[in-house]
Amino acid sequence: MAFLKKIRPSLLRPNNRSWRTALLALVLLAPGGLAASTVTDVLNNAQLRGDATFRFLGLPLYDAKLYTPQGAPFSWNQDFGLLLTYRKNLKQKALVESTLEEMDRQGNGAPVQSQLEQCFQAVSKGDTYLAVSQGPDKVGFWRNGTKTCTLSYPGIKRAFMSIFLGDNTRSASFTRQLKGQ
Template sequence: MAFLNQIRLSLLRPSKCIWRVALVIVLLLPPAWLAASPLAGALKDAQLRGTSTFRYLGLPIYDAKLFTPRGGPFSWNEDFGLQLTYRKSLKQKALVQSTLDEIERQGNKAPSQTQLEQCFQAVSKGDSYLAISEGPNQVDFWRNGNKTCALSSLGIKRAFMSIFLGDDTRSANFTRQLKGQ
């Protein structure tokens, strides 16, 4: 019986070789947030550039992350990804209307309400939207990892993304942090 107990204990103790192999595997894997995200396939060499929390009247609304190629400085001339993770629940109508209002406030041509309704559904605390530009005239959207739509029109990248990254955002501090400045 003592012999069986020794065998069981030795089976439970991993060898140093197993630990080394496990460490190499972990080091070779991409970060979990990148591997599970459409970002890895849609934006070459995507790396986190900056993060920020958008607040309204002091209350946190969403956390934002900007992904650029190799984590380099933000540039309108390159494709990039923007992820918003909501800290509170919002209705679809509020998301669509605030998007339209902000695009128009900045003097940009907005997509139609119908187009935005196809892209944006209501969000609950913890839900994420990821927007990835494909050149100056297309932005693809994912909600919690599932593609919801692609907006295609002349200058849509700048028109939409200026809400968060433009020169006339609602919070200059938020934009600076997001850009990693």
């Protein structure tokens, strides 16, 4: 050890630049980040299909990523996962009410408000929500990698996911990018 101190003292003390470089390499090498591991844990053979940023009046609200089995083209007949990473702080009430409003706007049946309140909590910048379909009548939800609930409701997969992936979304270009088209 004394020998190393004489010839290479920099090997024994941390170098901020080295630590930053190592951390950056770790982040870049992690496929899809830490949230992707939850998707692959829940959805068999999940691979990223597409991603997009949703904006309201030009301000980015969240980044979305669509995961399908083996990255296959989007299909309502297959299970899939949708990961949202929020860029703004939003209250639980805003998340629940906007979800119900969008489901209603699209003419889709919706669960009752109390069910959504169990699933959705307030989000801060950087928080994630993952929704994974489990057949046509179930959608599981994870907030920052922790399961919050499973909604079981006739047609909930299409009713909820149409907000992002349907034919009548708030932004056709967002939906096309998310679907990888």
